Amino acid sequence: xxxxxxxxxxxxxxxxxxxxxxxxxxxxxxxxxxxxxxxxxxxxxxxxxxxxxxxxxxxxxxxxxxxxxxxxxxxxxxxxxxxxxxxxxxxxxxxxxxxxxxxxxxxxxxxxxxxxxxxxxxxxxxxxxxxxxxxxxxxxxxxxxxxxxxxxxxxxxxxxxxxxxxxxxxxxxxxxxxxxxx
Numbered sequence: 001x002x003x004x005x006x007x008x009x010x011x012x013x014x015x016x017x018x019x020x021x022x023x024x025x026x027x028x029x030x031x032x033x034x035x036x037x038x039x040x041x042x043x044x045x046x047x048x049x050x051x052x053x054x055x056x057x058x059x060x061x062x063x064x065x066x067x068x069x070x071x072x073x074x075x076x077x078x079x080x081x082x083x084x085x086x087x088x089x090x091x092x093x094x095x096x097x098x099x100x101x102x103x104x105x106x107x108x109x110x111x112x113x114x115x116x117x118x119x120x121x122x123x124x125x126x127x128x129x130x131x132x133x134x135x136x137x138x139x140x141x142x143x144x145x146x147x148x149x150x151x152x153x154x155x156x157x158x159x160x161x162x163x164x165x166x167x168x169x170x171x172x173x174x175x176x177x178x179x180x181x182x
């Protein structure tokens with residue numbers, strides 16, 4: 001079997017000096033600057049193909065151990081993109097180390113909201129849930145982080161895509177460790 005060679009993000013904004021507009025957007029959603037810093041969320045310019053120009057983006061950095069492996073960009077119009085050719089892993093995967101349980105959600109904003117609520121061991125799928133095409137490479141790439149968990153709480157969306165994702169997680173991880181949130 002041929003080994004996959006992933007691209008690693010090279011251009012990254014490691015500054016946590018946020019503009020007032022950026023910080024205000026998160027604050028209006030109950031997300032503090034400390035939570036942004038703790039979860040390595042950055043603000044920066046990025047070319048977004050959906051609008052065919054460089055715009056200010058939210059940059060969610062995906063780390064595994066101490067290595068940056070991916071970045072997800074979100075613009076003000078709710079367009080998304082992942083770093084092209086990079087490995088897919090769960091967002092915030094390092095947070096589950098040392099816990100016998102964790103929470104799995106569909107988006108980085110959910111991770112930030114749970115962090116604000118005191119739940120620090122939440123992870124997000126990198127590409128949301130989609131009907132009939134849930135590519136779970138990220139689960140294979142991070143399975144070692146979940147093998148020791150006695151409880152994996154699935155807090156996914158109630159839509160059809162979220163429910164399909166939930167069923168696939170149950171199938172892959174085992175019903176005995178999966179707990180569900182409605």
